[in-house]
Amino acid sequence: MKASAKMPSLDELNIFDSCVTIGRVVGxxxxxxxxxxxxxxMDRYRIKEALVxxxxxxxxxxxxxxxxxxxxMIDGHARLVPCWVIEPPDKPGKDPAEALVEEMLEAGVKVxxxxxxxxxxxxxxxxxxxxxxxxxxxxxxxxxxxxxxRGDLLDSDVNGIRELALAHPxxxxxxxxxxxxxxxxxxxxxxxxxxxNIFLDNAGILEFWRVIAHxxxxxxxxxxxxxxxxxxxxxxxxIQYEPGLALDAKRAxxxxxxxxxxxxxx
Amino acid sequence: MSEILExxxxxxxxxxxxxxxxxxxxxxxxxxxxxxxxxEAILKSQQxxxxxxxxxxxxxxxxxxxxxxxxxxxxDFLLKVWKGIPDRLxxxxxxxxxxxxxxxxDELDRMYSSxxxxxxxxxxxxxxxxxxxxxxxxxxxxxxSHRMLVLNHSWMDTDLAIIAQRFSGTDFICGHLRSGRxxxxxxNVYVNTWGFHSAGVxxxxxxxxxxxxxxLGSDGFLNCLSVGIGPIVFARITDHEKRMILGIxxxxxxxxxxxxPSSIKKKYPDFLxxx
Numbered sequence: 001m002k003a004s005a006k007m008p009s010l011d012e013l014n015i016f017d018s019c020v021t022i023g024r025v026v027g028x029x030x031x032x033x034x035x036x037x038x039x040x041x042m043d044r045y046r047i048k049e050a051l052v053x054x055x056x057x058x059x060x061x062x063x064x065x066x067x068x069x070x071x072x073m074i075d076g077h078a079r080l081v082p083c084w085v086i087e088p089p090d091k092p093g094k095d096p097a098e099a100l101v102e103e104m105l106e107a108g109v110k111v112x113x114x115x116x117x118x119x120x121x122x123x124x125x126x127x128x129x130x131x132x133x134x135x136x137x138x139x140x141x142x143x144x145x146x147x148x149x150r151g152d153l154l155d156s157d158v159n160g161i162r163e164l165a166l167a168h169p170x171x172x173x174x175x176x177x178x179x180x181x182x183x184x185x186x187x188x189x190x191x192x193x194x195x196x197n198i199f200l201d202n203a204g205i206l207e208f209w210r211v212i213a214h215x216x217x218x219x220x221x222x223x224x225x226x227x228x229x230x231x232x233x234x235x236x237x238x239i240q241y242e243p244g245l246a247l248d249a250k251r252a253x254x255x256x257x258x259x260x261x262x263x264x265x266x
Numbered sequence: 267m268s269e270i271l272e273x274x275x276x277x278x279x280x281x282x283x284x285x286x287x288x289x290x291x292x293x294x295x296x297x298x299x300x301x302x303x304x305x306e307a308i309l310k311s312q313q314x315x316x317x318x319x320x321x322x323x324x325x326x327x328x329x330x331x332x333x334x335x336x337x338x339x340x341x342d343f344l345l346k347v348w349k350g351i352p353d354r355l356x357x358x359x360x361x362x363x364x365x366x367x368x369x370x371x372d373e374l375d376r377m378y379s380s381x382x383x384x385x386x387x388x389x390x391x392x393x394x395x396x397x398x399x400x401x402x403x404x405x406x407x408x409x410x411s412h413r414m415l416v417l418n419h420s421w422m423d424t425d426l427a428i429i430a431q432r433f434s435g436t437d438f439i440c441g442h443l444r445s446g447r448x449x450x451x452x453x454n455v456y457v458n459t460w461g462f463h464s465a466g467v468x469x470x471x472x473x474x475x476x477x478x479x480x481x482l483g484s485d486g487f488l489n490c491l492s493v494g495i496g497p498i499v500f501a502r503i504t505d506h507e508k509r510m511i512l513g514i515x516x517x518x519x520x521x522x523x524x525x526x527p528s529s530i531k532k533k534y535p536d537f538l539x540x541x
Contacts, residue, residue, distance in 0.1 A: 001279065001280060001281065001282075001283065001284075001285060001319045001320070001321050002278060002279050002280070002281035002282075002319055003277070003278055003279025003280075003281075003316065003317055003318060003319040004279075004313075004316035004317060005316075005317060006276075006277050006278055007277030007278075007279075007317075008277050009275060009276045009277050010275050010277075011275075012277075028464050028465070028466075029464060029465065029466035029467050029469075029470045030464070030465040030466030031465075041465070044500070045500070046275065204462070206462075206489050206490065206493055207488070207489065207490070210490075227465050228464055228465035228466070229464050229465075230462065230463075230464060230465070231463055231464060231465050231466070231467065231468065231496075231497050231500075232465060232500075233496035233497040233499070233500035233501075234462070234493045234496055234497060235493075236496060237274075237492035237493060237495060237496025237497075237499070237500075238490050238492055238493050238496070240277065240492065241277075241317065241318055241490065241491070241492035241495075242490065242492075243313070243314070243317045
């Protein structure tokens with residue numbers, strides 16, 4: 001039947017998807033082995049732009065091979081924005097971290113997916129890399145996923161995120177891949193209340209993002225389909241037909257927040 | 267382009283389409299995410315249906331179905347909500363198979379005499395009571411002799427094959443998206459569409475076992491109702507197939523047992539006949 005109140009159209013939401021995986025994923029019904037396939041999917045779901053990372057950069061060492069492959073795969077496609085998967089250099093000191101971030105920025109990459117598995121957010125381990133990323137306001141997704149986009153948070157993770165966020169208030173940190181269905185770690189809401197620079201992506205989260213948007217601010221939610229690991233129709237319809245948020249709030253979540261963070265990268 | 271998809275993309279819901287959500291939880295809940303009173307459930311569930319363009323919901327009793335609470339309290343709540351919106355809610359009563367045989371039959375009698383014609387099971391969350399254990403076999407027997415519909419969160423393939431064959435006059439709905447030989451081959455087995463699946467899975471399953479086996483189920487109001495509808499609407503299937511999955515197939519199953527609200531029959535008389 002016809003809906004009682006018209007919801008915004010998908011085009012009005014101007015979607016900038018913060019999480020799409022490119023590369024062949026064996027065993028999935030559908031994946032995006034190249035830019036053309038990915039762009040077709042984006043057209044189908046009215047996604048205007050997408051942050052893209054390469055599948056193997058998340059799951060196979062050395063990560064830089066996947067990151068380089070990503071740049072070749074999306075070369076010439078302005079709607080696809082690169083995101084590198086990185087983790088802290090083993091060697092202590094700021095120099096190795098600076099070299100890594102410089103390489104990223106020189107390649108035109110303004111977003112990093114920081115793999116929090118297997119190296120958890122141990123402040124002493126990530127400290128130097130976070131300091132350098134903060135100098136440039138690089139947008140950081142704290143990736144707690146496993147081989148897929150599903151992951152979970154432990155108490156120690158929440159503590160580590162808090163410590164790092166407070167030590168680097170100029171660094172935008174997006175908690176990512178904490179698949180929670182209806183809920184995630186109960187300390188996430190209080191943690192976001194207590195910090196200025198922590199955001200949450202909704203990859204894998206059907207309901208909890210709504211609580212953050214209503215109780216704190218829609219500015220703290222970054223939209224993600226997590227495609228192809230999640231059917232894009234699920235999370236896109238979830239936000240489009242959310243009855244309790246105004247158009248401005250939905251537009252912020254769907255892309256405005258991410259675009260604003262990207263503009264601040266220096 | 268699909269007319270149904272076009273409307274959905276434009277934010278208009280699903281005009282001219284019969285939509286019945288076949289998997290909704292209502293009532294007190296362990297996660298504290300659903301309505302806190304029957305009055306609130308009556309009011310808000312209608313609002314949510316209206317916003318999404320849903321004609322009616324199959325409502326399963328709430329959190330009393332998990333573990334060892336008294337499931338009759340959940341059924342009481344369900345009856346109260348049903349009384350408030352009889353045209354838009356189809357009640358699915360619950361039992362806990364770990365209870366005594368006598369209590370289970372008494373509850374089936376109580377609910378049947380109140381007009382309830384559908385049963386929701388979730389033995390996987392009730393100490394994993396076997397799908398073909400004696401008390402569940404008694405429930406299927408009851409359903410079969412009283413022409414009731416049975417939905418379960420999940421069945422093992424081996425159990426499903428046994429019960430679907432033995433109670434061939436009863437329709438069985440698997441509560442979450444799946445495929446497989448049993449669902450394809452048994453004419454009285456159907457599947458709700460919700461699962462946190464990856465891209466393309468729903469379409470793959472539809473191509474494997476046929477669109478006629480799937481009925482919309484969002485797992486609302488725990489989920490937003492749109493997460494169940496979205497994958498069907500976006501699927502690369504025909505509008506006819508979408509309409510069948512969104513409501514017609516389930517309407518026919520409910521109509522067979524006298525559980526389809528008359529208002530739906532009146533509103534969509536053409537949808538209930540034909541193939």
